[in-house]
Amino acid sequence: MEKYVIEMLNIRKEFPGIVANNNINLQVKKGEIHALLGENGAGKSTLMNVLFGLYQPEKGEIRVRGEKIKITNPNVANELGIGMVHQHFMLVEPFTVAQNIILGSEPTKGAGYVDIKQAEKEIKELSDRYGLSVDPSAKVRDISVGMQQRAEILKTLYRGAEVIILDEPTAVLTPQEILELISIMRNLTKEGISIILITHKLKEIMEVCDRVTVIRKGEGIDTVNVKDTNVDDLAALMVGRQVNFKTEKTPAKPKEAILSIKDLQVKDARQAMMVKGLNLAVRAGEIVGIAGIDGNGQSELIEAITGLRKSESGEIKLNSKTITNLSPRKVTESGVAHIPQDRHKFGLVLDYPIAENIVLQTYYKKPFSKNKVLSFKAIYEHADKLIKDFDVRTPSPKTKARALSGGNQQKAIIAREVDRSPDLLIAAQPTRGLDVGAIETIHRRLIEERDKGRAVLLVSFELDEVMNVSDRIAVMFDGQIVAEVKPEETNEQELGLLMAGSSKEKARQKAGEEK
Amino acid sequence: MMENKKLNILIPILSVLLGFLVGAIVMLAFGYNPIEGYAALFQGAFGSMYNIGESIRRTIPLVLSGLAIAFAFRSGLFNIGAEGQVFVGWFAAVWVGVAFDLPAIIHIPLAILAAAVAGALWAFVPGILKATRGVHEVVVTIMMNYIALHTTNYLIRTLLSDGGSQSERIANSAWLATPGLQEMFGYSQIHWGFIVSIIFAVFVWFFLEKTTYGYELRAVGFNPHAAKYSGMSVKRNIVLAMLISGGLAGIGGAMEGIGTFGYMYTHGAFTNLGFDGIAVALLGANTAPGVVLAAFLFGALKVGALSMPPLSGVPAELVEIVIAMIIFFVAASYMIRLVIMRFKKEEN
Ligand SMILES: Nc1ncnc2c1ncn2[C@@H]1O[C@H](COP(=O)(O)OP(=O)(O)OP(=O)(O)O)[C@@H](O)[C@H]1O
Numbered sequence A: 001m002e003k004y005v006i007e008m009l010n011i012r013k014e015f016p017g018i019v020a021n022n023n024i025n026l027q028v029k030k031g032e033i034h035a036l037l038g039e040n041g042a043g044k045s046t047l048m049n050v051l052f053g054l055y056q057p058e059k060g061e062i063r064v065r066g067e068k069i070k071i072t073n074p075n076v077a078n079e080l081g082i083g084m085v086h087q088h089f090m091l092v093e094p095f096t097v098a099q100n101i102i103l104g105s106e107p108t109k110g111a112g113y114v115d116i117k118q119a120e121k122e123i124k125e126l127s128d129r130y131g132l133s134v135d136p137s138a139k140v141r142d143i144s145v146g147m148q149q150r151a152e153i154l155k156t157l158y159r160g161a162e163v164i165i166l167d168e169p170t171a172v173l174t175p176q177e178i179l180e181l182i183s184i185m186r187n188l189t190k191e192g193i194s195i196i197l198i199t200h201k202l203k204e205i206m207e208v209c210d211r212v213t214v215i216r217k218g219e220g221i222d223t224v225n226v227k228d229t230n231v232d233d234l235a236a237l238m239v240g241r242q243v244n245f246k247t248e249k250t251p252a253k254p255k256e257a258i259l260s261i262k263d264l265q266v267k268d269a270r271q272a273m274m275v276k277g278l279n280l281a282v283r284a285g286e287i288v289g290i291a292g293i294d295g296n297g298q299s300e301l302i303e304a305i306t307g308l309r310k311s312e313s314g315e316i317k318l319n320s321k322t323i324t325n326l327s328p329r330k331v332t333e334s335g336v337a338h339i340p341q342d343r344h345k346f347g348l349v350l351d352y353p354i355a356e357n358i359v360l361q362t363y364y365k366k367p368f369s370k371n372k373v374l375s376f377k378a379i380y381e382h383a384d385k386l387i388k389d390f391d392v393r394t395p396s397p398k399t400k401a402r403a404l405s406g407g408n409q410q411k412a413i414i415a416r417e418v419d420r421s422p423d424l425l426i427a428a429q430p431t432r433g434l435d436v437g438a439i440e441t442i443h444r445r446l447i448e449e450r451d452k453g454r455a456v457l458l459v460s461f462e463l464d465e466v467m468n469v470s471d472r473i474a475v476m477f478d479g480q481i482v483a484e485v486k487p488e489e490t491n492e493q494e495l496g497l498l499m500a501g502s503s504k505e506k507a508r509q510k511a512g513e514e515k
Numbered sequence B: 001m002m003e004n005k006k007l008n009i010l011i012p013i014l015s016v017l018l019g020f021l022v023g024a025i026v027m028l029a030f031g032y033n034p035i036e037g038y039a040a041l042f043q044g045a046f047g048s049m050y051n052i053g054e055s056i057r058r059t060i061p062l063v064l065s066g067l068a069i070a071f072a073f074r075s076g077l078f079n080i081g082a083e084g085q086v087f088v089g090w091f092a093a094v095w096v097g098v099a100f101d102l103p104a105i106i107h108i109p110l111a112i113l114a115a116a117v118a119g120a121l122w123a124f125v126p127g128i129l130k131a132t133r134g135v136h137e138v139v140v141t142i143m144m145n146y147i148a149l150h151t152t153n154y155l156i157r158t159l160l161s162d163g164g165s166q167s168e169r170i171a172n173s174a175w176l177a178t179p180g181l182q183e184m185f186g187y188s189q190i191h192w193g194f195i196v197s198i199i200f201a202v203f204v205w206f207f208l209e210k211t212t213y214g215y216e217l218r219a220v221g222f223n224p225h226a227a228k229y230s231g232m233s234v235k236r237n238i239v240l241a242m243l244i245s246g247g248l249a250g251i252g253g254a255m256e257g258i259g260t261f262g263y264m265y266t267h268g269a270f271t272n273l274g275f276d277g278i279a280v281a282l283l284g285a286n287t288a289p290g291v292v293l294a295a296f297l298f299g300a301l302k303v304g305a306l307s308m309p310p311l312s313g314v315p316a317e318l319v320e321i322v323i324a325m326i327i328f329f330v331a332a333s334y335m336i337r338l339v340i341m342r343f344k345k346e347e348n
């Protein structure tokens, strides 16, 4: 038997103005979980798209089970048993899970009649076998992000995948869902399936992976056994310098309240009340972190503050001026900046050049336009500056946002929002999909903004991040702030319990017992 | 990898060539000589000053309806209503031409303005319904087309004539053509509308690419969520896009009213100017320069087609096949993109 299921040798892939992959080697053994690690824009997604047949390499060869092969398109990859779950899912929302899974390889029962019942049965069996717990008859738009992802995994399995590529699967998951995914990955490898896992979370690599290949700026650096390494070495290998995980900061010196919210009520698109009489204050010079499980009203709260969603009742004040139900433009102009959770939906016009994305809220002001005519010179000069200051890796400011790596898209948004020097900076999952080096930079930026006297509201599902960066943690549960704690006086267990709805006393007691 | 810009130019050109190729095959299959057929077509489109004049004349309203569709497209809207907007624009221009007696320098712009306003109002209805109620613009614009057709017919019979099927002729001061120009082009029906159409092509290009309005409209077209997030009013932009698109189509109608014909007649069916505008916009990749070139190609093809039966015996309908195939190939550009990529790779 062959030692490696997949071998990618001396792969080179160029894009206009940039070499995304240069002489990269990747060898994956049967039944292993192989991590692919690298900074934002290092070329991980590109390399995987080459393996999946979406891009053709300029140089290099690919061997599958020892056999040299040209993967000209994803169908060829599927036939070779290679499946991929992309960084951004590719599901048809109004279809059911089963319909999505069989799309393109529909089983027919004579005369082109699609046998959906049979398919659902097979999918259910597959799902049970690997512990995926996916309901094949549920509509994709009705299920959680985590389940959508498992549906994508099922899709690859249904097509007979023996090698599954997961591109940053955990970036969009809640901590609970991440645990589930990890156990699924273990089930898969037990059955001899190999997994290539892209992730920026070094802890995950240490926990589930067997080996890890590190790439930096398109070059292959090394492949190491996870047993023989540790988080610090991996980070250094990937970034090329030592990385600080614990963010250094001085105690906050909060001043007057910038944002104050009273008895706020907000409904979601389905008219269900999601924010139920919420009270919160954020002062100048402090970072307030909102901890909570996804779906407890965080998105609705942010959308209400920023004017994207109507508030039913209650009051939002900024600098003691009421901004309840103002338009997004008015809210922005009164000094609020917003790093949105969903960067593709809200944060960027993907078909605009990066420079034009950077002036998305300021294009109508001087110097970016005069008398309604855009000044591209000013726009591009500004973009050049931010790209440099925030280390956005892009071939040029003219490059469409779509062509940037996921992490660099995020950095461009952060650059735009932080640069406006807002009184209140709302950061929703600001480091989602960023590499450890970039996370360090972003956290430093948030703290710098705080020290300049701005108010920062941080919403994150990463407890690490909330504990590390916040000066004060507000726990959100079922549409309300149920507790406020100091990061230095709490721990992950206590926060976890609070987030699940326990009272503060109970949580403290229980967390104490568990220790 | 080839850059997208180059591809965007290459695809329409290739599509046109392929369209002609299929046309040639069809001619061969039916026993005609494609060389003779195309020679006749060329002769008909450019053979003399008269033919050139006619080709340009045919191009003028297509530029404007093409711009109308392209403008809406870029803002994320599908304005199938250009057809109806052409009708009301034509009517409004002729009405101003008939009802007033003014110096040409005022009369002509006034007629054009009236056409633009009429077209814009016609497009305002689907625009506002889309913006406030979310009604799909395609449905409403199609209905508005029928309303335009029958309303203008009625008004021609009652307001612009005594139950006749044709309006009075417009005053000479509103006429866009001059005998001198027509004489120069072999007494064809050419008129100064070609300058109007170029002016509006430049306007559309500048407005979309260089102004903050265009920046907003395109952002809304690409991603309404991001547009809203960044503080743009999606609703206002939808209405604005429909108003301008409708205005452009209305001016296209004016070109027929105060240019080519000098009057308006009752129509039994649609003019197809608006529908052809969809094809023009598609071939022109929804850019102003592209629209001008595509409109000229279609204008020349349609005029040239008239000479095919007498000169070569090939039925004029063949040109419709060629046009249809060109559109097919543009629409299937995904396929063509793949073919180009393949060739590129084999070169390497
Ligand atoms: N379609 C494309 N066209 C042009 N350039 C591209 C394209 N896709 C990626 N690139 C460039 O190639 C480089 C590598 O991008 P890639 O998406 O592979 O990075 P990545 O390692 O997956 O990063 P991240 O962790 O941020 O997702 C980047 O500089 C990116 O801008």
Ligand SMILES: [Mg+2]
Pocket (backbone or CB within 6 Å): A044, A045, A046, A087, A167, A405, A406, A407
């Ligand atoms: Mg990536």
